[in-house]
Amino acid sequence: MIEQYPRKFSDAEKLELGRELSEKGIERERLEEQKKAAASVFGGQIKVLLRECADLQRKIFAGYEMVDVEVDVLLDTPERGFKRIVRRDDPTIYRDEPMTHIEKQRSLFDGLDPGASGE
Numbered sequence: 673m674i675e676q677y678p679r680k681f682s683d684a685e686k687l688e689l690g691r692e693l694s695e696k697g698i699e700r701e702r703l704e705e706q707k708k709a710a711a712s713v714f715g716g717q718i719k720v721l722l723r724e725c726a727d728l729q730r731k732i733f734a735g736y737e738m739v740d741v742e743v744d745v746l747l748d749t750p751e752r753g754f755k756r757i758v759r760r761d762d763p764t765i766y767r768d769e770p771m772t773h774i775e776k777q778r779s780l781f782d783g784l785d786p787g788a789s790g791e
Contacts, residue, residue: 741766747775 681689731737742760749756750768755775757766 747771
Protein backbone atom coordinates (compact mmCIF):
# COMPACT_ATOMS: atom_id res chain seq x y z
CA MET A 673 0.00 0.00 0.00
CA ILE A 674 1.16 3.54 -0.79
CA GLU A 675 0.16 6.74 0.95
CA GLN A 676 1.09 10.31 0.31
CA TYR A 677 2.68 12.43 2.97
CA PRO A 678 4.04 15.99 3.00
CA ARG A 679 7.73 16.42 2.25
CA LYS A 680 9.42 19.75 2.86
CA PHE A 681 11.52 21.25 0.11
CA SER A 682 15.13 22.16 0.65
CA ASP A 683 16.31 25.66 -0.19
CA ALA A 684 17.90 24.35 -3.42
CA GLU A 685 14.61 22.68 -4.43
CA LYS A 686 12.67 25.88 -3.70
CA LEU A 687 15.14 27.81 -5.84
CA GLU A 688 14.68 25.32 -8.69
CA LEU A 689 10.87 25.47 -8.41
CA GLY A 690 11.04 29.29 -8.52
CA ARG A 691 13.17 29.13 -11.67
CA GLU A 692 10.64 26.76 -13.34
CA LEU A 693 7.76 29.01 -12.29
CA SER A 694 9.51 32.02 -13.81
CA GLU A 695 10.13 30.16 -17.09
CA LYS A 696 6.49 29.04 -17.26
CA GLY A 697 5.33 32.61 -16.59
CA ILE A 698 7.50 33.95 -19.41
CA GLU A 699 6.25 31.22 -21.76
CA ARG A 700 2.62 32.03 -20.84
CA GLU A 701 3.18 35.74 -21.57
CA ARG A 702 4.75 34.86 -24.93
CA LEU A 703 1.77 32.68 -25.83
CA GLU A 704 -0.67 35.42 -24.74
CA GLU A 705 1.07 37.86 -27.10
CA GLN A 706 0.91 35.35 -29.96
CA LYS A 707 -2.78 34.80 -29.20
CA LYS A 708 -3.44 38.56 -29.38
CA ALA A 709 -1.53 38.88 -32.65
CA ALA A 710 -3.39 35.93 -34.19
CA ALA A 711 -6.75 37.26 -32.98
CA SER A 712 -5.93 40.63 -34.53
CA VAL A 713 -5.03 39.05 -37.88
CA PHE A 714 -8.10 36.84 -37.89
CA GLY A 715 -10.28 39.72 -36.74
CA GLY A 716 -9.12 41.81 -39.69
CA GLN A 717 -9.74 38.96 -42.11
CA ILE A 718 -13.21 38.39 -40.67
CA LYS A 719 -14.06 42.09 -41.07
CA VAL A 720 -13.03 41.96 -44.73
CA LEU A 721 -15.18 38.87 -45.30
CA LEU A 722 -18.15 40.47 -43.53
CA ARG A 723 -17.90 43.55 -45.81
CA GLU A 724 -17.65 41.34 -48.90
CA CYS A 725 -20.65 39.27 -47.79
CA ALA A 726 -22.70 42.41 -47.13
CA ASP A 727 -21.80 43.74 -50.59
CA LEU A 728 -22.84 40.47 -52.24
CA GLN A 729 -26.10 40.43 -50.24
CA ARG A 730 -26.91 43.98 -51.40
CA LYS A 731 -26.23 43.00 -55.03
CA ILE A 732 -28.42 39.91 -54.78
CA PHE A 733 -31.24 41.81 -53.05
CA ALA A 734 -31.13 44.75 -55.48
CA GLY A 735 -30.56 42.60 -58.56
CA TYR A 736 -27.96 45.03 -59.94
CA GLU A 737 -24.76 46.87 -59.10
CA MET A 738 -23.61 50.40 -59.83
CA VAL A 739 -20.63 50.63 -62.19
CA ASP A 740 -18.75 53.54 -63.73
CA VAL A 741 -19.58 53.97 -67.42
CA GLU A 742 -18.22 56.59 -69.81
CA VAL A 743 -21.01 58.74 -71.22
CA ASP A 744 -21.47 61.60 -73.67
CA VAL A 745 -23.65 64.59 -72.82
CA LEU A 746 -25.57 65.92 -75.82
CA LEU A 747 -26.83 69.46 -75.14
CA ASP A 748 -30.14 70.66 -76.59
CA THR A 749 -31.07 67.05 -77.29
CA PRO A 750 -33.76 65.67 -77.65
CA GLU A 751 -35.02 69.27 -77.64
CA ARG A 752 -33.79 72.75 -76.76
CA GLY A 753 -33.13 73.15 -73.02
CA PHE A 754 -32.64 69.43 -72.42
CA LYS A 755 -29.58 67.22 -72.44
CA ARG A 756 -29.27 63.55 -73.28
CA ILE A 757 -26.84 61.26 -71.49
CA VAL A 758 -25.70 58.46 -73.84
CA ARG A 759 -23.37 55.57 -73.05
CA ARG A 760 -20.19 55.55 -75.13
CA ASP A 761 -19.83 51.77 -75.29
CA ASP A 762 -23.26 51.28 -76.89
CA PRO A 763 -26.01 53.58 -78.20
CA THR A 764 -28.11 53.23 -75.05
CA ILE A 765 -29.79 56.45 -73.96
CA TYR A 766 -29.21 56.59 -70.24
CA ARG A 767 -31.50 59.53 -69.51
CA ASP A 768 -32.83 62.89 -70.69
CA GLU A 769 -32.94 65.76 -68.21
CA PRO A 770 -33.19 69.56 -68.18
CA MET A 771 -29.96 71.43 -68.80
CA THR A 772 -28.45 73.47 -65.98
CA HIS A 773 -28.25 77.25 -66.21
CA ILE A 774 -24.51 77.04 -66.96
CA GLU A 775 -25.07 74.47 -69.72
CA LYS A 776 -27.71 76.72 -71.31
CA GLN A 777 -25.24 79.64 -71.33
CA ARG A 778 -22.52 77.46 -72.85
CA SER A 779 -24.83 76.16 -75.60
CA LEU A 780 -25.53 79.77 -76.71
CA PHE A 781 -21.90 80.13 -77.78
CA ASP A 782 -21.38 76.71 -79.38
CA GLY A 783 -20.33 77.02 -82.97
CA LEU A 784 -19.59 80.76 -82.82
CA ASP A 785 -16.29 81.98 -84.20
CA PRO A 786 -14.60 83.99 -81.42
CA GLY A 787 -13.06 86.29 -84.09
CA ALA A 788 -16.36 87.11 -85.81
CA SER A 789 -17.86 90.56 -85.18
CA GLY A 790 -21.46 89.45 -85.55
CA GLU A 791 -22.19 91.85 -88.46
